[in-house]
Amino acid sequence: MIDLWYKNAVIYCLDVETFMDSNGDGIGDFRGLAHRLDHIEALGATCLWLLPFYPSPNRDNGYDITDYYGVDPRFGTLGDFVEFTRAARDRGLRIILDLVVNHTSVDHPWFQDARQPGSPRRDWYVWSKEQPKDLHEGMVFPGVQESTWTWDEVAGAWYMHRFFKHQPDLNITNPEVREEIERIMGFWLQLGATGFRLDAVPFLIEHRGVKPPEDLRDPYRYLVELRNFLSWREAESVLLAEANIEMKDAEAYFGSGERLQMIFNFMLNQHVFLALARGQAEPVERVLRQSPKLPLIGQWGTFLRNHDELDLGRLGEAERAEVFAAFGPEPRMQAFGRGIRRRLAPMLGGDTRRIAMAQSLMFALPGTPVIWYGEEIGMGEDLSQPERWPVRTPMQWNEEANAGFSTAPPGRLVRPVVSDAQFGFQRVNVAAQRNRHGSLLEHCRRVVDTRRACPEIGWGVCKVLDVGAPTVLALRSEWQGAAVLTLHNLADAPAELRLPPETGPLRRLLTDAADDAPETADRPLRLEGHGFRWFREGCERR
Numbered sequence: 001m002i003d004l005w006y007k008n009a010v011i012y013c014l015d016v017e018t019f020m021d022s023n024g025d026g027i028g029d030f031r032g033l034a035h036r037l038d039h040i041e042a043l044g045a046t047c048l049w050l051l052p053f054y055p056s057p058n059r060d061n062g063y064d065i066t067d068y069y070g071v072d073p074r075f076g077t078l079g080d081f082v083e084f085t086r087a088a089r090d091r092g093l094r095i096i097l098d099l100v101v102n103h104t105s106v107d108h109p110w111f112q113d114a115r116q117p118g119s120p121r122r123d124w125y126v127w128s129k130e131q132p133k134d135l136h137e138g139m140v141f142p143g144v145q146e147s148t149w150t151w152d153e154v155a156g157a158w159y160m161h162r163f164f165k166h167q168p169d170l171n172i173t174n175p176e177v178r179e180e181i182e183r184i185m186g187f188w189l190q191l192g193a194t195g196f197r198l199d200a201v202p203f204l205i206e207h208r209g210v211k212p213p214e215d216l217r218d219p220y221r222y223l224v225e226l227r228n229f230l231s232w233r234e235a236e237s238v239l240l241a242e243a244n245i246e247m248k249d250a251e252a253y254f255g256s257g258e259r260l261q262m263i264f265n266f267m268l269n270q271h272v273f274l275a276l277a278r279g280q281a282e283p284v285e286r287v288l289r290q291s292p293k294l295p296l297i298g299q300w301g302t303f304l305r306n307h308d309e310l311d312l313g314r315l316g317e318a319e320r321a322e323v324f325a326a327f328g329p330e331p332r333m334q335a336f337g338r339g340i341r342r343r344l345a346p347m348l349g350g351d352t353r354r355i356a357m358a359q360s361l362m363f364a365l366p367g368t369p370v371i372w373y374g375e376e377i378g379m380g381e382d383l384s385q386p387e388r389w390p391v392r393t394p395m396q397w398n399e400e401a402n403a404g405f406s407t408a409p410p411g412r413l414v415r416p417v418v419s420d421a422q423f424g425f426q427r428v429n430v431a432a433q434r435n436r437h438g439s440l441l442e443h444c445r446r447v448v449d450t451r452r453a454c455p456e457i458g459w460g461v462c463k464v465l466d467v468g469a470p471t472v473l474a475l476r477s478e479w480q481g482a483a484v485l486t487l488h489n490l491a492d493a494p495a496e497l498r499l500p501p502e503t504g505p506l507r508r509l510l511t512d513a514a515d516d517a518p519e520t521a522d523r524p525l526r527l528e529g530h531g532f533r534w535f536r537e538g539c540e541r542r
């Protein structure tokens with residue numbers, strides 16, 4: 001029996017900066033986070049993914065790092081980090097850290113050294129003496145970013161940057177750089193991490209602007225190297241990749257089990273929102289039918305929202321327009337011409353039934369669910385914030401000042417707390433929902449609990465069922481002779497459906513409805529608008 005813990009994990013993602021401030025300086029910190037682990041444990045999550053907390057000039061929310069071996073003093077010390085990991089371990093929570101090694105900050109001592117004439121570190125980054133032809137191509141943030149190469153006066157050369165010009169790309173074909181990246185991983189594994197969310201993987205492994213040596217020509221070879229290092233150092237550690245790829249490229253990233261263990265399913269994510277916009281199951285069914293069979297160790301990371309914009313770049317133009325019209329019609333709600341910078345609850349109009357259905361649906365999809373902090377209580381966004389910041393506001397703990405996030409004067413908070421009439425902290429907060437029957441938080445706890453009791457979804461083979469109702473997504477996940485069946489009505493009108501005749505007796509696991517009438521395959525089944533049901537099929541085995 002091979003123990004792949006991540007196959008049945010529930011991952012909770014947060015930014016230390018906005019979760020809980022313990023010292024009243026207006027900035028979240030590790031001590032604050034350690035005090036709030038009860039909330040994450042009670043939700044039922046089994047793993048935390050922390051956004052970058054390393055020393056950084058913070059021009060890109062910490063994704064611009066100046067020291068890979070430290071904690072930014074704003075968030076505490078390495079000692080606080082170790083205390084936090086111990087507290088998390090006590091609660092059975094594993095920890096995944098953001099590994100951002102496609103680029104550093106321009107302020108990183110490596111870059112400052114590399115730009116000096118004659119520096120032995122020059123080759124750690126990607127340079128061009130001549131003005132590059134692809135100066136304006138391949139920008140990650142079109143409209144905000146001006147180019148992908150910038151002239152450096154000190155170096156007398158252009159440096160390449162897929163992201164902002166303050167984020168020069170590292171040259172991973174340089175063996176010293178690869179060795180340093182392994183040293184960084186080894187350091188944090190030793191301090192209690194169980195793996196890494198690997199930032200910007202397609203850009204990390206590409207060879208733009210460099211000539212790779214013969215043995216590195218295949219860019220995916222580097223994934224094998226990273227994986228080998230991790231597995232020998234710490235057998236249970238994982239790589240969870242940020243790679244917005246098409247289904248046809250999945251094999252290159254997963255390999256036959258020797259490359260990445262997990263990849264965020266961006267393709268499925270975008271089609272879930274298209275399905276929600278249409279009130280039709282077809283877009284999700286389409287992607288699931290296209291999905292290749294993954295190697296045993298391979299797993300998708302499923303999510304609704306994350307810390308970035310809702311990226312719709314893989315939809316057709318007309319499809320993207322549909323999602324924009326439904327969930328982000330105003331220009332201020334959009335970003336980079338491809339995405340929506342909003343949270344789930346406001347996109348779904350604050351309709352608790354619809355939000356609850358969407359969250360249940362995400363947990364029913366094949367893969368490991370990843371929750372963005374605050375989604376479990378239906379937090380809103382702050383569109384007055386620039387770029388991707390509207391969804392990165394402080395966690396709303398209670399109705400006290402600053403939502404209980406900090407005792408600092410409101411003007412000193414790292415970001416303002418959401419305080420509008422519908423989603424403001426006075427109405428939407430953890431304390432108000434903790435013991436309230438019918439709250440979104442209660443619903444999320446039940447969904448997490450049910451999902452953890454259904455290893456069929458994380459481990460098994462998922463099939464789309466035809467139930468004769470186009471608004472209903474019907475999935476059957478089978479593993480080791482047991483099966484879980486989930487039904488989600490994406491439309492606001494009720495739907496009648498028929499289960500396939502070969503469906504066995506059903507035991508209800510989770511439902512939006514109060515009635516307890518038994519379901520059988522030989523009579524039509526009715527779902528209310530945005531209703532959902534989870535069943536275990538056949539005799540009770542678990």
Ligand code: MG
Pocket residue numbers: 021022023024025026027028029074
């Ligand atoms: Mg603080």
